[in-house]
Amino acid sequence: MAPDRAIRVEQVRKIYDTGRERTEAVSGVSFGVERGEFVAILGPSGCGKSTLLMMCGGLESTTSGRIEVDGAPMTQPRPSIGVMFQDASLLPWKTVLENILFPIRILKRPRAEYVERARSLIDMVGLHGFEDKKPHQLSGGMRQRVAICRALVYDPDILLMDEPFSALDAITRDEMGEALLDIWEQYTKTALFVTHSIREAVLLADRVLVMTRRPATIVEDIRIPFGRPRPRDIVGAPEFNEICVHLRSLIESGQGANGVGRRAGDGPVLQPGRRGA
Numbered sequence: 001m002a003p004d005r006a007i008r009v010e011q012v013r014k015i016y017d018t019g020r021e022r023t024e025a026v027s028g029v030s031f032g033v034e035r036g037e038f039v040a041i042l043g044p045s046g047c048g049k050s051t052l053l054m055m056c057g058g059l060e061s062t063t064s065g066r067i068e069v070d071g072a073p074m075t076q077p078r079p080s081i082g083v084m085f086q087d088a089s090l091l092p093w094k095t096v097l098e099n100i101l102f103p104i105r106i107l108k109r110p111r112a113e114y115v116e117r118a119r120s121l122i123d124m125v126g127l128h129g130f131e132d133k134k135p136h137q138l139s140g141g142m143r144q145r146v147a148i149c150r151a152l153v154y155d156p157d158i159l160l161m162d163e164p165f166s167a168l169d170a171i172t173r174d175e176m177g178e179a180l181l182d183i184w185e186q187y188t189k190t191a192l193f194v195t196h197s198i199r200e201a202v203l204l205a206d207r208v209l210v211m212t213r214r215p216a217t218i219v220e221d222i223r224i225p226f227g228r229p230r231p232r233d234i235v236g237a238p239e240f241n242e243i244c245v246h247l248r249s250l251i252e253s254g255q256g257a258n259g260v261g262r263r264a265g266d267g268p269v270l271q272p273g274r275r276g277a
């Protein structure tokens, strides 16, 4: 395994068997994520994206295949992996600061060493002055900002995010995308990010994996040609739009089920670099 490969997924398959019903959610998926890389997973609803993410976090078992994180088989959750879900799931009786510091308590780390980091994350996501508020006093976007801080406070190497902004309105969602870009530029982590939003995937990611309908396989692995720091106005560039259109057509066609997928290393379908990104 390449030393800078943070996540390696090899021929992973997942069948949910409830006794009465067998559902093949993921079928023979393979990919790698380099250290410091931000990889988005896009695909139709119900295709198995969350299942794949949970398996990478050790929160769900694989039926067959292998997942390695930092070179070791992934069998159970680890402190080096932070997770963030669609629902912020904050503790309603705790303040913003205490919610952010909650993982420190769970991991039995010395709280005093993390308070400053928690406060700087709070500032970074624009929540300065809200440290002592309770979740019900915050908007949905603010709660998700708290959840980002909570996922990052103990400095995990890898962040797994499952549609973290999908419950938000379009404007707040854009703001959250920008907040995440800001954070990324300061604390580069390895990230696996599940989203339904093509635009969000192209704005945030270094690579986008496009999945087919269930059982999910990867139909395309495309490298996003925009560097970092990523200009916020990139969303208005014709090339940005061109990539989005291409991804949309792939998802809508649902093509590739049990077929051969493309990898970023195979050469970009769009060859965007040649268009002077």
Ligand SMILES: Nc1ncnc2c1ncn2[C@@H]1O[C@H](COP(=O)(O)OP(=O)(O)OP(=O)(O)O)[C@@H](O)[C@H]1O
Binding pocket: 016, 017, 018, 023, 024, 025, 043, 044, 045, 046, 047, 048, 049, 050, 051, 052, 214
């Ligand atoms: N615990 C479970 N038991 C049985 N079936 C499950 C379980 N979790 C998920 N599934 C099934 O596996 C399939 C994939 O679900 P998953 O949540 O991974 O898809 P998804 O792509 O993340 O969906 P969405 O985009 O709608 O959130 C679905 O058919 C779902 O019903």
